Amino acid sequence: MSLKEELKLKKGFSIVEHEALLNIYFTTAGVKKRADGFFKALGLTDVQFNVMMLLHHQSGPDEGLSQAQLSEMMLVNRANITTLIDRMEKAGLVVRVSDSADRRTNIVKMTAKGKKMFEKAEPLYAKLVGRTMFGFNQSELKKLMAVLEKIRENINKPA
Amino acid sequence: MSLKEELKLKKGFSIVEHEALLNIYFTTAGVKKRADGFFKALGLTDVQFNVMMLLHHQSGPDEGLSQAQLSEMMLVNRANITTLIDRMEKAGLVVRVSDSADRRTNIVKMTAKGKKMFEKAEPLYAKLVGRTMFGFNQSELKKLMAVLEKIRENINKPA
C-alpha cells in the first residue's frame, strides 16, 4: 500500500524526494513497532536486545563493553546509556564492573540470566528479520544499502 | 561509509538481511538527528513541524484536523497527541476548538503565529530534504519506495 493510503492522507506528496524520505521514516517506525511487540512477549525491549546483541557479538565471552563503546555502537547519547543500563541492571540482565585500568570507565557485562535470555531470543529474532526482509535477493539488498549509505553521506555533507 | 565503520563495530554482520534492516534503522536515526538540529534553530521540533505540515496541507485553510486524525496520519498513539498538542498550544502554535458536531472531538487549528512560523520553516525544510535526497533520479526513488513498501507489507503479514 502507498504511504498516502497507509496514513489515510487526503492529498498526496508534491515532491518525490519528500515522499521517499517519509517512506524511509515510516518503514523504520513500522519495523520498530513490530519488533516492540515481539520483544514485549519475551519481557525485553528492542533497545535492550540490541545491547545484549552488541555484548554477545562485539566483545569476547567475558570482556564486555564500556558505556562509551555502547553509546558509539548505538549512535545514542551517553546520558541515554546510563538510564538504559540502570534498567537492565535492575532487571538482572547485565552488571557494571569497574575497569581497573581506567577508573572513569564502567564495563557492562551480561549476567547468566542475560545470556540465557539472549540465547533464547536471538534465533526467534533472526526469524523475524528473515520474514521482514523476505522476497529480496542479495543484489537488491546491496543496492538498498548503497542508496541508504549515500543518503547518510548527504546528511553529513556541509550545507 | 559502511554501517560497520560508522558504528565502529569490531565484527561485521553475518546476515545481509539484518545488515540491510539496520541500514534502514540507522539512516532514519541520522535523518532525524539532522532534522532535530535544523528545527531546533527555528524553535521547533521535527514532530511539531510535522503537525503543522499536516494542518497546512491536509486540511482547508480554516478547517483543522481532529486529534484522532493527527494520530492516524502520524501513526502514533492518541495519548501521544494529547501531550504534543498541549506543548504546541502552550507555545501558541495551535489551538484546540471543540467540534459542534461531535462533543468528544477536539479540532486542532494553527494560530496566526503557527502559520507564520510554518511559512518561514517550510521552504528551508524543502531545501534540507533536497540536500538529503540529492543524487537520485526519479526512477531510483520510485524503486526505493517500492522496496520499502514491500518491507511494510512483510511486517503486516501474519506469521
Next chain:
DNA sequence: TGTATATAGTTTATATATGAACAATTTAAC
C-alpha cells in the same frame, strides 16, 4: 611537574513514544 584539555559517566529538564484504565459521548443492534 603542573596546568590545560579531553574523556567517562551521572543528573536534570525536556520531548517523544507506548499501553492500560478511565470518562464522556456517539453509534449500532436488537
Next chain:
DNA sequence: GTTAAATTGTTCATATATAAACTATATACA
C-alpha cells in the same frame, strides 16, 4: 428506544532520546 459496543481524548506508569551542567579521572604539553 434502550442497551451494548465503539470512539475520542485524558491521565498514569514506563521506556527511550537529547543537551547542558556537573564530578572524577586521564592525557597532553610546555
